Amino acid sequence: MRSADIRQAFLNFFAQHGHTVVPTSPLVPDNDPTLLFTNAGMVPFKDVFLGRDPRPYVRATSAQRCVRAGGKHNDLDNVGYTARHHTFFEMLGNFSFGDYFKRDAIRYAWTFLTETLGLPAEKLWVTVHTSDDEAERIWKDEVGVNPERFSKLDEDNFWQMGDTGPCGPSSEIFFDHGPGVWGGPPGSAEEDGDRYIEIWNLVFMQYDRDAEGTLHELPKPSIDTGMGLERVAAVLQGVHSNYEIDLFQNLLKAAAKATGYDDLQAPSLCVIADHIRSCAFLVADGVMPSNEGRGYVLRRIIRRAVRHGHKLGAVDPFFHTLVAALDAEMGDAYPELRRAREQIERILLKEEQQFSRTLEHGMGLLNAALDELSGDVLPGDTVFKLYDTYGFPFDLTADVCRERGVAPDEAGFQRELEAQRERARAASQFGADYTAAVDIDGETTFTGYEQLTDEARIVALVDA
Ligand code: ATP
Ligand code: MG
Ligand code: MG
Numbered sequence: 088m089r090s091a092d093i094r095q096a097f098l099n100f101f102a103q104h105g106h107t108v109v110p111t112s113p114l115v116p117d118n119d120p121t122l123l124f125t126n127a128g129m130v131p132f133k134d135v136f137l138g139r140d141p142r143p144y145v146r147a148t149s150a151q152r153c154v155r156a157g158g159k160h161n162d163l164d165n166v167g168y169t170a171r172h173h174t175f176f177e178m179l180g181n182f183s184f185g186d187y188f189k190r191d192a193i194r195y196a197w198t199f200l201t202e203t204l205g206l207p208a209e210k211l212w213v214t215v216h217t218s219d220d221e222a223e224r225i226w227k228d229e230v231g232v233n234p235e236r237f238s239k240l241d242e243d244n245f246w247q248m249g250d251t252g253p254c255g256p257s258s259e260i261f262f263d264h265g266p267g268v269w270g271g272p273p274g275s276a277e278e279d280g281d282r283y284i285e286i287w288n289l290v291f292m293q294y295d296r297d298a299e300g301t302l303h304e305l306p307k308p309s310i311d312t313g314m315g316l317e318r319v320a321a322v323l324q325g326v327h328s329n330y331e332i333d334l335f336q337n338l339l340k341a342a343a344k345a346t347g348y349d350d351l352q353a354p355s356l357c358v359i360a361d362h363i364r365s366c367a368f369l370v371a372d373g374v375m376p377s378n379e380g381r382g383y384v385l386r387r388i389i390r391r392a393v394r395h396g397h398k399l400g401a402v403d404p405f406f407h408t409l410v411a412a413l414d415a416e417m418g419d420a421y422p423e424l425r426r427a428r429e430q431i432e433r434i435l436l437k438e439e440q441q442f443s444r445t446l447e448h449g450m451g452l453l454n455a456a457l458d459e460l461s462g463d464v465l466p467g468d469t470v471f472k473l474y475d476t477y478g479f480p481f482d483l484t485a486d487v488c489r490e491r492g493v494a495p496d497e498a499g500f501q502r503e504l505e506a507q508r509e510r511a512r513a514a515s516q517f518g519a520d521y522t523a524a525v526d527i528d529g530e531t532t533f534t535g536y537e538q539l540t541d542e543a544r545i546v547a548l549v550d551a
């Protein structure tokens with residue numbers, strides 16, 4: 088089954104069960120300054136769960152584009168290392184706003200997986216929250232899931248969109264890809280491996296968490312589910328890694344051609360194929376590379392992709408040329424991508440050209456430092472110099488270090504940043520004015536100079 092067919096089968100199944108098919112929303116959530124990007128299918132429905140946004144339906148289904156590259160859900164560092172994480176992916180979801188609750192959510196999910204998609208029950212593992220005896224009873228007594236493939240977990244089974252907002256206990260469904268890949272069942276010490284891959288999360292939305300962390304009951308218990316399209320495609324296409332599914336084949340080939348590197352298994356090609364999706368869609372949704380907030384996350388992802396291309400031997404700007412392959416793959420499902428294609432190419436090319444001015448020298452410095460290193464920690468002043476002079480975001484340096492089994496000294500780096508900040512503060516008394524503000528881990532709010540994140544300011548200085 089091709090990815091496009093799975094997406095359609097999902098929407099059809101839930102439409103047949105009374106759900107309204109709601110089109111995908113942009114990656115930048117409207118009216119939600121607490122959230123960096125749309126990181127789950129429920130984000131566009133946040134206010135519906137909270138009872139503030141009445142809709143003409145109580146059941147909805149969608150295939151929502153998501154980015155997880157900052158804030159509460161951040162998978163940037165996983166890309167290139169796991170078989171299952173992307174920065175950009177599509178989440179298939181069904182939602183109940185005060186209509187059905189646990190029983191139907193569980194039954195729909197099980198029916199879709201085992202009947203519509205025909206997955207064997209003995210390959211599916213299920214978890215619920217430790218406190219959730221009701222969901223346990225439904226799974227064991229009504230669905231008949233084998234207790235050997237069932238467990239109750241704590242934090243893993245409490246889902247929240249961000250530090251505030253709708254949340255609740257959840258039930259997750261995993262697929263066992265079989266021996267041959269490292270990893271253990273959910274709840275085991277090896278669960279972070281890639282053998283048992285989580286495919287679907289059913290969230291029993293019951294609470295709204297406020298800024299103090301207090302949970303308030305939602306007006307009505309609701310349902311929010313999310314299934315990663317790429318993960319379920321891997322299962323149905325009989326491959327282990329998301330990067331082996333149909334959707335990625337042409338992207339990987341295009342990346343290989345553009346960089347002149349033809350081992351399609353190379354992790355760097357996967358990183359590039361992943362990153363072109365998030366970068367192109369972010370630009371299509373109106374994010375521009377910049378030194379603050381969302382734009383700075385975009386800039387970091389672009390630079391990271393460009394560095395991986397450089398590693399594979401690309402000499403000329405290559406990243407922007409992949410937009411054509413992405414358009415061919417996804418432009419039918421996402422006309423907004425097709426419409427913005429030329430603009431995306433132009434913006435990515437400009438970023439590449441800008442970074443290529445310092446990348447080569449920065450890599451020379453970094454590689455020399457790593458070659459000479461005794462021990463396994465790259466000193467903070469080197470990390471800072473890369474940052475300050477060559478525009479290497481911290482995570483980019485960390486990514487290179489990780490390939491060599493080294494860790495960057497983050498605390499030392501932070502001290503250098505602080506010293507820089509002191510100097511800038513002194514300078515500002517003589518009229519210098521730095522006003523960009525960014526919180527690279529989450530919210531973007533303008534806070535003025537005092538709370539300025541150093542990383543952004545320094546890149547701003549480098550790029551100025
Ligand atoms: P994991 O534990 O594997 O990181 P998660 O628990 O963080 O996944 P959820 O927040 O529950 O994921 O999201 C719902 C579903 O979205 C997951 O079950 C998975 O199928 C999919 N998903 C989550 N993160 C990613 C990602 N980075 N790339 C691709 N699919 C993802
Ligand atoms: Mg995760
Ligand atoms: Mg999980």
Ligand code: MG
Pocket residue numbers: 259285288
């Ligand atoms: Mg989950």
